[in-house]
Amino acid sequence: MEHNASFAATIGFFDGVHKGHQFLISRLNEMAHRIGQQSMVITFDRHPRQVVHADYVPQLITPLNEKLRLLNLTGADRIEVLHFDTSMAALSAHDFMLEVLHRQLGVSTLLIGYDNRFGHNRAEDFDDYVRYGKDMGINVVQNTPIDVEGMRVSSSLVRRLLAEGDVSAAATCLGRRFEIEGTVEHGYAEGRKIDFPTANLRPECDCQLLPDDGVYATRICVDGGPWLKAMTNIGTNPTFERSRQTIETHIIDFNANIYGQHARIEFCQRLRGEQKFDSVDELKTQLQRDREATLAYRY
Template sequence: FPVHPRKVINSNYSLEILTTYDEKTKILAETGIDYCIIHDFTLETSLLSAQEFMTNILHKQCNVQTLVVGYDHRFGHNRSESCDDYLRYGRELGMEVVLADAHTSENMNISSSTIRSLLHKGEVNQAADCLGYNYSLTGTVIEGHQIGRTLGFPTANIQVKDSGKLIPANGVYGVRVTVNEKSYTGMLNIGQRPTINNGTYRSIEVHIFHFHSDIYNSPIQVSFVQRIRQEEKFSTIEELTAQLHKDSATIEALLNN
């Protein structure tokens, strides 16, 4: 579905998404599948029972031969039917229904809730273990206050493309950066920059190592590798600058390992 079903049912529902529509289709394409069917989820769709959805949409419209269902997944109006029901409907339709086992990472069942919790804590490396890839943000480089360049660390300020995308916890991260179809490494900060302005505005800015080009208004993607520390308030600009030098050395060693 291009739009999350909960947003269709309740337009005011606030949901932090892990993958945007564009990211989903890109990830699926990279698996080598032949087709990806995009089905618009409507209020009418939400009223279908699981049996009606399997019969009218999956069987008649899409000619689905095998349906894979997560071990704890429920679908259909009010999610009132169970995996046993899906298996029975499948037999009636000549459709194989496969119930997938739970996948675990460090003794945790992998789920979107688990991944969201890890990202909210800044544990992006553990989130990557669950996802199978590094969590990323995509956006546009916008003009900032250019304070970073006065400290010797010019940054690209990022405006995230999708306002519903989950932003990881505040802090300093080692990231891999893609801009103008080229890849780089970088040091990214998420937060309010308390040493600079004590403000409440939450910014996302990345210092790209060994990079000197003008990329304003360019699309940019940052993939999170590891958070090295929380955001801190320093007593002086000099203390902040000294810490940035330490951070950059730590991150370059991490990403080049």
């Protein structure tokens, strides 16, 4: 099916929709409107490596729903989600450009991220894309990288910062705070016994990347309500000798029943790493300090 509409497009997995992605898409929007085309952001419904390597479990900064919500805020005229499967994985870059971009989607201008490669085994590079594009009427343009506060922004950098627990630097790269969303479920209820009741969050997506174990100053939004000050512990609760990693949030000055409700947690600052305490009293004293540090944080 040939398209009548002419699109200027960019393509990528766009995990995190970070400042590098935002810069690429804003440049795409400007370029499209300057040459009288509509802008299109093309992404995939799953990580390509999940299809190529069956046992690969990605660690996503933004699961699909959140990624699409953020892409829709970029001002692009159209967001196109391709279903990535084995037949798509087998396409060479040339065939992908011809069959999918040119014939199926009507792309006539392609803006490529400075380090982006596509096609089977990612075997070709930018010069190859330019050459193929000339043959099929697609003008291929390369974007420049973006540095934010001395950091070359990429999804892998954001993942590394989160794995180190540096949620503040990750927020600088993302242009917003890192978030996890999911459902509040019943936990072990140990916090309730020591006057620190917690909401236990089960992430919406099994592939959700979690920051490093530790305690964070956070904000939580329950079922679309107001943002509330909170502190969140990610870890296995070594004081209580648990082994399963949990996300437990103590909402400050709040005691409503929110089991089963949808919640979003925004990570503001890491307070400390996870610790094992010799007694529950020691843990309680530390939690009081964490609470004071959370209240002192300027949200």
